[in-house]
Amino acid sequence: MGLVEFLQENFFTIIGIVISAIIAYVLGILTVYQITQKKLQYKMDSRNLISEKISLTPDLKILFKDRDVKNFTSTNIKITNNGFNPLKQDDFSSNEPLQIVTKNNKEILFANITDSSDKANGFEIVKQDVHSVIIGFNHINRNEWVSISIFHTGLSDEDIEIKGKIIGGNHPKKEPKWREDIGRILLISGITWLITAVIIYLALPFLSSLLSTTIGGVIFIIASLILFIIILTIIVFIIVTKTYQLTISRITEKKSEKLK
Numbered sequence: 001m002g003l004v005e006f007l008q009e010n011f012f013t014i015i016g017i018v019i020s021a022i023i024a025y026v027l028g029i030l031t032v033y034q035i036t037q038k039k040l041q042y043k044m045d046s047r048n049l050i051s052e053k054i055s056l057t058p059d060l061k062i063l064f065k066d067r068d069v070k071n072f073t074s075t076n077i078k079i080t081n082n083g084f085n086p087l088k089q090d091d092f093s094s095n096e097p098l099q100i101v102t103k104n105n106k107e108i109l110f111a112n113i114t115d116s117s118d119k120a121n122g123f124e125i126v127k128q129d130v131h132s133v134i135i136g137f138n139h140i141n142r143n144e145w146v147s148i149s150i151f152h153t154g155l156s157d158e159d160i161e162i163k164g165k166i167i168g169g170n171h172p173k174k175e176p177k178w179r180e181d182i183g184r185i186l187l188i189s190g191i192t193w194l195i196t197a198v199i200i201y202l203a204l205p206f207l208s209s210l211l212s213t214t215i216g217g218v219i220f221i222i223a224s225l226i227l228f229i230i231i232l233t234i235i236v237f238i239i240v241t242k243t244y245q246l247t248i249s250r251i252t253e254k255k256s257e258k259l260k
Helices: 003-009 011-036 182-207 215-259
Strands: 041-050 072-080 099-102 108-116 124-128 132-136 145-152 160-163
Touching: 041 160, 072 160, 099 108, 099 145, 108 124, 108 132, 132 145, 182 215
Parallel strands: none
Antiparallel strands: 041 072, 072 145, 099 132, 099 160, 108 145, 124 132
8 A cells, every 4th residue: 555545545534643632732731831820810891871972962960979970981890710729819919919900091980899709708999099999809719700890981991901910920811802702713713624634635646756655754744744734724724714804894894884
């Protein structure tokens, strides 16, 4: 049996082994990172209740505790320990404790802890001023969380951020957007691997004139195949992603035109 015939008959087995090895390597790195890092993750949901356009209405004056308010937005924040290690108050730098701060010179009007996974966590508002709210707590175990509601003069949660330097870790990070778009990512990834597999399968006969079925030839072919798969996957992924974005953009434009 020739090398090309062997690769053709065992094509999907080889692809499966390569993909499994890559996945195992990536998962190993992620596992080590997850175990060793102290982490907090947060997500926000905002509703602008009063905008400056409304507040500029003649003879309309909006007050909050005797303060004239032009913009009024409600933001719900959920902070979660998504690491493997528990966190204590002392795990945060005294120079940068866990806090909610405003951007673009916006002001915090009110802040309140609305819920938590366990009262024993001891979450509380330690200090509040117009631009920040410092959050105190006893401890936060893995997957434990706190929900905080704030009113502020921003327009959305883009005017709010969570700060705090974790000793032995990093700053709190916003929940990644890909979790909201997981369906789109899986679709693009699936199409990418399908197209890549078809191209590689169709290309196998052209390898017949390259090398004989020696051990060195087999090793070289497999190594070249792995490199080819990686490069081709990246190229196809970029093409599929761009095509998807262009298609969605055109569909959105057509819907907007119909609404007009």
